[in-house]
Amino acid sequence: MSNNKLIGAAVIGQSGGPSSVINASAYGVIKTALEADCITAVYGANHGIVGILNDRLMDMSKEDPAELELLLHTPSSALGSCRYKIADPEKDDTDYKRILEIFKKYNIRYFFYNGGNDSMDTCNKVSRYMKSVGYECRVFGVPKTIDNDLFGTDHCPGFASAAKYIATSFMEVSRDSHVYDKGMITIIECMGRHAGWLTAAASLAGLSGDGPDLIYLPEVDFDMDRFVADVSRIYKENGNCIVAVSEGVHYADGTFVSEAKTSGTDGFGHAQLGGLAARLADVVKAATGAKVRGIELSLLQRCAAHCASATDIEESFNSGKTAVEAAIAGETGKMVGFKCDRENGYKCEYVLFDLEKVANFEQKVPLEWITEDHSNVTEDFIRYCAPLIRGDLVMPMENGLPRFAKLKKVFAE
Amino acid sequence: MSNNKLIGAAVIGQSGGPSSVINASAYGVIKTALEADCITAVYGANHGIVGILNDRLMDMSKEDPAELELLLHTPSSALGSCRYKIADPEKDDTDYKRILEIFKKYNIRYFFYNGGNDSMDTCNKVSRYMKSVGYECRVFGVPKTIDNDLFGTDHCPGFASAAKYIATSFMEVSRDSHVYDKGMITIIECMGRHAGWLTAAASLAGLSGDGPDLIYLPEVDFDMDRFVADVSRIYKENGNCIVAVSEGVHYADGTFVSEAKTSGTDGFGHAQLGGLAARLADVVKAATGAKVRGIELSLLQRCAAHCASATDIEESFNSGKTAVEAAIAGETGKMVGFKCDRENGYKCEYVLFDLEKVANFEQKVPLEWITEDHSNVTEDFIRYCAPLIRGDLVMPMENGLPRFAKLKKVFAE
Numbered sequence: 001m002s003n004n005k006l007i008g009a010a011v012i013g014q015s016g017g018p019s020s021v022i023n024a025s026a027y028g029v030i031k032t033a034l035e036a037d038c039i040t041a042v043y044g045a046n047h048g049i050v051g052i053l054n055d056r057l058m059d060m061s062k063e064d065p066a067e068l069e070l071l072l073h074t075p076s077s078a079l080g081s082c083r084y085k086i087a088d089p090e091k092d093d094t095d096y097k098r099i100l101e102i103f104k105k106y107n108i109r110y111f112f113y114n115g116g117n118d119s120m121d122t123c124n125k126v127s128r129y130m131k132s133v134g135y136e137c138r139v140f141g142v143p144k145t146i147d148n149d150l151f152g153t154d155h156c157p158g159f160a161s162a163a164k165y166i167a168t169s170f171m172e173v174s175r176d177s178h179v180y181d182k183g184m185i186t187i188i189e190c191m192g193r194h195a196g197w198l199t200a201a202a203s204l205a206g207l208s209g210d211g212p213d214l215i216y217l218p219e220v221d222f223d224m225d226r227f228v229a230d231v232s233r234i235y236k237e238n239g240n241c242i243v244a245v246s247e248g249v250h251y252a253d254g255t256f257v258s259e260a261k262t263s264g265t266d267g268f269g270h271a272q273l274g275g276l277a278a279r280l281a282d283v284v285k286a287a288t289g290a291k292v293r294g295i296e297l298s299l300l301q302r303c304a305a306h307c308a309s310a311t312d313i314e315e316s317f318n319s320g321k322t323a324v325e326a327a328i329a330g331e332t333g334k335m336v337g338f339k340c341d342r343e344n345g346y347k348c349e350y351v352l353f354d355l356e357k358v359a360n361f362e363q364k365v366p367l368e369w370i371t372e373d374h375s376n377v378t379e380d381f382i383r384y385c386a387p388l389i390r391g392d393l394v395m396p397m398e399n400g401l402p403r404f405a406k407l408k409k410v411f412a413e
Numbered sequence: 414m415s416n417n418k419l420i421g422a423a424v425i426g427q428s429g430g431p432s433s434v435i436n437a438s439a440y441g442v443i444k445t446a447l448e449a450d451c452i453t454a455v456y457g458a459n460h461g462i463v464g465i466l467n468d469r470l471m472d473m474s475k476e477d478p479a480e481l482e483l484l485l486h487t488p489s490s491a492l493g494s495c496r497y498k499i500a501d502p503e504k505d506d507t508d509y510k511r512i513l514e515i516f517k518k519y520n521i522r523y524f525f526y527n528g529g530n531d532s533m534d535t536c537n538k539v540s541r542y543m544k545s546v547g548y549e550c551r552v553f554g555v556p557k558t559i560d561n562d563l564f565g566t567d568h569c570p571g572f573a574s575a576a577k578y579i580a581t582s583f584m585e586v587s588r589d590s591h592v593y594d595k596g597m598i599t600i601i602e603c604m605g606r607h608a609g610w611l612t613a614a615a616s617l618a619g620l621s622g623d624g625p626d627l628i629y630l631p632e633v634d635f636d637m638d639r640f641v642a643d644v645s646r647i648y649k650e651n652g653n654c655i656v657a658v659s660e661g662v663h664y665a666d667g668t669f670v671s672e673a674k675t676s677g678t679d680g681f682g683h684a685q686l687g688g689l690a691a692r693l694a695d696v697v698k699a700a701t702g703a704k705v706r707g708i709e710l711s712l713l714q715r716c717a718a719h720c721a722s723a724t725d726i727e728e729s730f731n732s733g734k735t736a737v738e739a740a741i742a743g744e745t746g747k748m749v750g751f752k753c754d755r756e757n758g759y760k761c762e763y764v765l766f767d768l769e770k771v772a773n774f775e776q777k778v779p780l781e782w783i784t785e786d787h788s789n790v791t792e793d794f795i796r797y798c799a800p801l802i803r804g805d806l807v808m809p810m811e812n813g814l815p816r817f818a819k820l821k822k823v824f825a826e
Contacts, residue, residue, distance in 0.1 A: 018592050047594040076588035083593065164813055168719050171815060175489035176716040179431050180496065181460040186712075208814060278688065298708045299599075303589040306581050307719060309813060389813035400577055400722060400802035401621060402584060 008109025019158030028320020153337030310391025421522025432571030441733020566750030723804025
């Protein structure tokens with residue numbers, strides 16, 4: 001940690017899949033940086049690291065402060081996102097030379113990167129490279145991922161809002177699917193490729209008695225026969241059954257249950273999943289003869305800002321703010337994270353983690369929070385998750401619809 | 414219209430697919446009936462007409478008034494719904510004899526039926542039968558349908574809340590799907606078997622610049638080649654394309670585009686639709702090579718009470734209230750409807766329609782509100798729809814989640 005006051009410009013980029021509150025974090029960075037004496041200019045990289053490589057930097061001081069404040073409630077990445085996989089600087093430093101060139105051009109001394117696992121990896125590599133060439137630049141990861149799978153931190157900004165949307169939707173669909181004199185089976189697919197946090201969040205709907213009967217996470221192997229037996233048993237007992245299932249459930253050999261139905265990969269080589277709910281619905285329908293409906297929450301769960309967690313918005317904003325404050329204080333190569341206390345109410349403290357440790361590690365739901373029969377989560381999960389979705393959301397509205405930020409996007413010369 | 418004050422019990426039943434605000438209407442009936450001098454008891458039929466046939470009536474006076482009030486914000490049919498097709502009384506009066514028996518047993522003199530097209534038909538038949546056998550009973554339809562397809566009324570309770578949810582979701586998904594440096598095509602399927610009102614409501618998202626590029630309704634024939642050409646053109650021009658499509662789009666010969674993928678029918682002989690978005694996504698992907706995502710809003714759009722229209726809640730409650738007041742005043746065989754004025758602000762007046770005229774007629778989107786190229790709606794639709802989703806929703810919440818009504822369901826002896 002260096003004690004000198006580093007004077008220069010700041011840039012913030014957003015990367016990876018968006019969330020309902022990633023812009024709240026960006027606003028935390030932008031507002032704090034705009035107010036900081038030692039930060040001479042604040043730029044937004046258009047489409048993350050790609051925007052830096054292409055010299056597409058937007059001057060944040062040109063935006064209307066009221067519109068910037070609306071970023072607290074605007075879903076998706078307002079600066080634009082990317083899925084660009086940057087090379088290891090030790091293997092291929094082409095991109096890094098270009099980044100350094102841009103950093104020098106604008107005298108950028110503060111780099112904030114707002115994203116998930118892959119983004120923290122990018123951030124860490126940039127930090128390493130700048131250090132290796134002796135260019136003084138404070139590099140910070142500002143976390144975001146609805147997947148909640150970043151190392152070290154109690155939870156990740158974005159998760160709670162998606163969790164609240166999922167729990168709310170389960171409550172509502174549960175009321176809907178119990179309405180007829182003849183029962184039905186409803187299978188709802190939630191996001192989460194390798195970590196089941198979001199699917200587990202469906203359990204919060206159970207706090208009011210409207211939760212799923214069964215929950216299947218990718219942390220344990222999926223057994224189709226057992227799944228069909230579980231669903232059939234509940235349906236027989238209750239005349240109804242609601243199931244939460246993660247898109248990433250897989251057989252013991254590692255193949256995704258949804259796999260045979262899809263093809264194509266995203267920019268990082270992850271298989272693109274989808275259609276699992278429909279597939280499981282087919283299997284269950286054939287086995288039970290019941291009315292079965294498969295529902296995929298799809299993109300809605302990661303962009304439903306109208307149903308965001310007020311706690312999540314506050315913590316996301318503070319993550320960005322903390323990153324700027326810590327960078328000004330001399331820290332670098334870190335990610336902001338949360339240390340939470342649930343003993344006497346809920347308290348969240350902002351702490352720093354080494355990017356080196358965070359990058360590319362996936363934090364999964366602890367196995368002891370999954371019931372022994374692998375078809376639900378325990379009270380421990382609910383104790384962990386419930387405080388995160390609380391708070392009173394006051395959504396800016398206009399004529400009955402959300403009022404999202406409209407940025408001018410004035411590009412720097 | 415009879416002027417005598419009819420003394421006796423009232424029963425309310427709910428039928429058909431639920432909505433976010435059907436319980437607000439039921440609450441309008443229940444509260445008004447509980448407060449009326451001439452109504453001696455208020456019963457809720459468990460699962461609509463089936464609950465009457467099975468003598469399953471719940472005593473509404475036994476419920477906690479605070480829980481009843483929560484019905485204003487509780488989705489789905491709290492009394493239970495059904496999809497029971499009742500015979501024509503002139504052809505088979507078995508069910509009607511049983512209904513009369515139950516009505517006599519509880520001295521039921523007021524019958525309120527809360528539902529859509531098929532429910533208004535049931536209601537009308539009951540009215541006709543009671544008249545034919547000389548049993549004095551005031552029969553009222555209390556409308557509900559997200560499909561917005563009931564005859565005569567300006568719009569239907571339930572439509573506006575689903576419309577608000579759809580417009581909100583389009584705004585959010587639009588932000589999400591425009592986030593990357595590489596564009597994508599997003600196809601979102603909305604409910605509406607024969608009428609395109611809900612799909613058309615996606616256009617409201619355009620008021621803030623986040624609307625769909627293309628909208629396809631079932632009021633006009635669907636042409637797959639033209640559809641693919643439309644989508645390809647927009648994607649080529651903008652690098653992005655968002656499409657709203659009704660589940661009920663059909664070819665010129667009447668077959669549903671989704672049809673080959675589904676089988677089975679609901680209790681009324683309607684084909685069960687679904688999977689259209691995925692199917693169109695496949696076609697468009699093959700034609701363009703673009704990243705394409707199909708999203709089905711599914712049940713979520715009809716039960717998302719957390720995103721209900723405050724105007725819809727108020728009008729739904731008032732529909733129920735008006736039905737009871739009109740019945741007490743001597744009217745019978747009617748449905749409550751709306752007559753709206755949009756000239757100087759928005760005003761809604763409650764009017765009565767003859768059930769005979771309402772039953773089984775489907776009100777579609779006027780062809781002049783669909784653009785000539787059949788791929789969007791006109792400003793007239795937006796002028797019609799925009800006022801319906803306004804109002805400040807204050808949702809009762811508990812620990813970050815909606816607080817829905819919990820009824821005791823005390824069955825009458």
